[in-house]
Amino acid sequence: MDIVRSRTYASACSVIGFGCLYVIFVACFFPLTLMPDADQSTYRLFNQALYLSSAIAAFAYAGAAARCSERTTSGIALFGYAALSAGLAATGMQLGTHAEPLTICAGIGCGAGLSLSLVSWFETISSFQERKGALIFGWQAFLGSSVFAIVALLNKAFTNEAALALCLVSAVLYLALRAAPSQSNANVTLASFHSGIEVLRHRKVLSRVLFGPAVGFCLIVFIYGIAEAIAMGHDGSPYGEVVSYLGAPIGSAVFLVWTYASKSRNYGLTIKSIFLILLTVFWIPAFDTIVLVLSAGFQLSLLLLCSLLLDELLSQRRVAMVLVSLGYACMRMLFLVGLYVPGMFGVPSYSRYFESTSLLMFLIYLVFAVALILTWRDRKVDQSASTDIPDADIAAENTGGEAKGSPADKSEALFSIAQQYGLTRRETEILGLYSKGRDINYMCENLYLSRNTVKGHLKRIYSKLDIHSKQELIDIVEAARAKEQPL
Numbered sequence: 001m002d003i004v005r006s007r008t009y010a011s012a013c014s015v016i017g018f019g020c021l022y023v024i025f026v027a028c029f030f031p032l033t034l035m036p037d038a039d040q041s042t043y044r045l046f047n048q049a050l051y052l053s054s055a056i057a058a059f060a061y062a063g064a065a066a067r068c069s070e071r072t073t074s075g076i077a078l079f080g081y082a083a084l085s086a087g088l089a090a091t092g093m094q095l096g097t098h099a100e101p102l103t104i105c106a107g108i109g110c111g112a113g114l115s116l117s118l119v120s121w122f123e124t125i126s127s128f129q130e131r132k133g134a135l136i137f138g139w140q141a142f143l144g145s146s147v148f149a150i151v152a153l154l155n156k157a158f159t160n161e162a163a164l165a166l167c168l169v170s171a172v173l174y175l176a177l178r179a180a181p182s183q184s185n186a187n188v189t190l191a192s193f194h195s196g197i198e199v200l201r202h203r204k205v206l207s208r209v210l211f212g213p214a215v216g217f218c219l220i221v222f223i224y225g226i227a228e229a230i231a232m233g234h235d236g237s238p239y240g241e242v243v244s245y246l247g248a249p250i251g252s253a254v255f256l257v258w259t260y261a262s263k264s265r266n267y268g269l270t271i272k273s274i275f276l277i278l279l280t281v282f283w284i285p286a287f288d289t290i291v292l293v294l295s296a297g298f299q300l301s302l303l304l305l306c307s308l309l310l311d312e313l314l315s316q317r318r319v320a321m322v323l324v325s326l327g328y329a330c331m332r333m334l335f336l337v338g339l340y341v342p343g344m345f346g347v348p349s350y351s352r353y354f355e356s357t358s359l360l361m362f363l364i365y366l367v368f369a370v371a372l373i374l375t376w377r378d379r380k381v382d383q384s385a386s387t388d389i390p391d392a393d394i395a396a397e398n399t400g401g402e403a404k405g406s407p408a409d410k411s412e413a414l415f416s417i418a419q420q421y422g423l424t425r426r427e428t429e430i431l432g433l434y435s436k437g438r439d440i441n442y443m444c445e446n447l448y449l450s451r452n453t454v455k456g457h458l459k460r461i462y463s464k465l466d467i468h469s470k471q472e473l474i475d476i477v478e479a480a481r482a483k484e485q486p487l
Contacts, residue, residue, distance in 0.1 A: 010128070010177060014136045015271045017173030018121045020166040022144030025082070026120065026248060028110050030232070030241075033148075033158040035090040040234050042103050049107025051336035057115035065123075065321040073120065073321075075176055077207070080116025081110045081171040085164060092160030113355035115328060116169070122324050124177055126310060126317045130451070131259070134307040138256040139305055145248035152245050162266065167358050171232045201446075209312055211449055214272045214327065217301045220368050221331050223278070223363060224298040225338020231291045232371030233342075239288045247295020254296065255303040267452075275374075276302060282360055287350050302331075311451050413480035421464045430457045435477040436472070 027033050031046045036047075057080075064076060087109020090102055125133050131233040151158055231240030258270065276299055281293045305327065313320035342348070353359070418428040426447075433443055443454050467473055 004015045011132065013173045014125055015140045017170045017177065019140040020170040021117055022140055023164055023166050025114055026148040027144055028114060028242065033152050034163065036157040045100060045103045047336065047339065049104045050111035051332045053108040053111035054115045055329040055408065057112035057120065058325045059354040060181055061116055061119050062322045065318060065325060073123065074255035076116055077120030077174065080113045080120065083166060084113025084117060086169050087113055088160060088163045088167060094206060107305060114485065119321065119325050119328060121174065121305065123317065123321050126320055130310050134259050137303055137306050138252055138259055141299065142249060142252035145252055149245040149249055155474045157161040164372040201205055210308065211377065213267055213271050213308055213309050215374060216275065217305050218330060218334055219367065220298055221299045221334045222338045224294045226341045227291050227294045229339040229342045230347060230350045230353055231348065237288050239450045240291060243288045243292040244295050247292050248299045251296035251299025252303065255300050260327045267304060272302060282363055283428050287353055288452060294337040307362060323405060393411040413477060417476065417480050422466060423461065427457050430454065434458065437472050
């Protein structure tokens with residue numbers, strides 16, 4: 001009962017604390033809510049300082065995460081909260097067009113502070129079991145973006161005092177969660193980064209699993225920046241604010257439904273579905289619909305990528321922290337670049353969007369080219385997978401052969417089960433480990449397989465054995481072993 005309460009407490013702290021920070025994250029995406037009386041030049045200056053400082057801070061955090069201890073990264077997170085508080089305080093002290101230095105300081109504080117604190121929250125949530133971590137990501141994003149949308153649409157502004165209060169609540173809950181014994185990060189050591197990279201190299205996670213979703217996410221961020229520059233500009237759409245604010249809650253809700261409903265969570269198929277939507281959305285005659293879809297797609301793809309990193313790198317948390325930091329830096333820079341693309345094509349307002357054939361064709365060709373590249377890469381991966389060690393040598397699958405260094409069970413009982421139910425060598429190997437109580441993390445680390453690959457093998461084992469629980473699997477193995485015992 002105490003363990004259940006501890007886990008519930010940790011989950012609640014994570015959703016509320018991360019959610020409070022996410023409200024500020026969305027507010028900084030739309031600085032007119034923090035500085036409602038400022039002009040366009042002030043917003044432009046704030047965005048430049050915000051995104052550049054965010055990228056620099058995220059790159060710096062990536063270097064620190066690869067080398068520093070847990071105590072140091074916790075100190076960096078608190079420094080991030082302090083910088084964020086200073087930046088938010090500066091946004092409430094704007095003095096019109098004569099406050100350029102103050103605007104730059106506000107952007108730097110908010111940008112750097114958000115980078116350090118958001119990545120630190122990812123590190124903390126990575127201590128949860130993968131599905132629970134994904135649900136925490138989804139719920140905090142849904143609650144945070146919904147609270148922001150309600151406040152922004154009703155009051156047309158997000159007060160400086162409210163932002164500072166949310167920052168304080170988030171910092172307190174972060175400290176409370178890090179102090180909880182059940183959420184100890186003792187398994188994150190200085191050597192874990194190098195060992196994690198070695199595991200990724202053997203499993204080829206970066207090239208096979210993360211490449212496609214990462215490229216797709218970068219594309220969506222870039223296009224989202226283009227759409228927001230048109231929708232939220234001086235001559236933007238009259239409904240640009242509304243659809244921009246509502247897109248994030250919709251994307252978060254879709255992610256939660258997907259997480260609850262999908263047991264296998266096919267990230268590749270989901271990313272391709274988003275691409276299919278992007279290929280058609282540019283032809284919709286309502287610009288506000290385009291912005292709504294892109295806003296929801298950005299939120300959905302962000303949560304998908306975070307969930308995928310948790311899924312694949314749960315046992316290599318130090319590496320996950322570095323990749324999240326680098327990804328966050330790239331996201332900030334791509335969005336900033338996207339904000340300036342409409343001006344390059346001479347599209348000063350949303351009314352000129354459909355008149356600019358060159359911008360439309362640029363976006364369509366860009367999405368289509370990336371889709372072709374990812375399709376080609378998927379085929380290359382499928383072709384090379386059959387020659388790699390983890391699932392290769394099909395002819396020797398049922399001969400009892402074993403890969404070098406593999407901790408397989410060589411008992412006659414498992415061989416008998418494999419022959420009876422038609423299990424492959426890898427499935428037999430996983431069957432033996434699973435029946436001994438080994439978890440998915442253990443099999444990933446020792447067999448150099450991704451989590452999705454292990455779960456796929458387990459799913460096929462359950463199907464071939466016609467069982468529905470781990471206890472049934474253990475019963476079959478124990479019954480086969482009992483037949484081995486001499487009378």
